[in-house]
Amino acid sequence: MNWENNFYRIIQVAEGDNGFNSTVELMEKHPIYEGHFPFEPIVPGVCTLAIIRSCLSVYSDKNISFSKIKECKFISVIKPKAGLLISIDITFLKENTISAIVYNNDNTVLKLKATIK
Template sequence: MLIKELYSIQSFTETDGMVQASVKLNRSHEVFKGHFPGNPIMPGVCTIQIVKELTEKALDKKLFLSVVSNVKFISIINPEKNETIQVVLNISEEEDAVKVKNTVSYEHTLALKLNATFKVLS
């Protein structure tokens, strides 16, 4: 985990290239004190890092984010109001690359849509 103690995985289910995970954010983590004081917001880069780490867990491989072809931040994730997020990954492997179509949501609200390509690190 790149940012220690930012989140914990509550559930993680894999089925035919699809991963569904429930992630609990640590609302008292230092990152939220600076982004933003009095109004904590999950940084987009941290959300993308969670996607990467969950993909690595699913494949048991180290990855490097090489291409983001489509990223849409639709709703703000406030860890004080939305402590648990749902992450869905559709993963396909191609030679030395991994393609991921992803959504992140909380309750019934879509927060992030992402299409990414990762390179597999040796």
């Protein structure tokens, strides 16, 4: 499912050393929060992974998917009421291997190492 411009919007993709940074805005009023969780909504982890994949696709201008997630650590949750902007740093480690770190309000949310195709 493509949630871009519905659940989130990629605001910026900026070239960096060995990778890039994306700034993403989450939409505050989205039905996904009614099920995850209605009185204390958080962004589902799988949605965060989908946003990373989408940023990779926008950056490379082709459809990217994860072929293997080697390491994925959820460190904290993204609460929309705490801030709607997230920042994603993506580094290309070697061919088809990336490292990604997701931030929300200077808090580290997720660390990921994966191979892409």
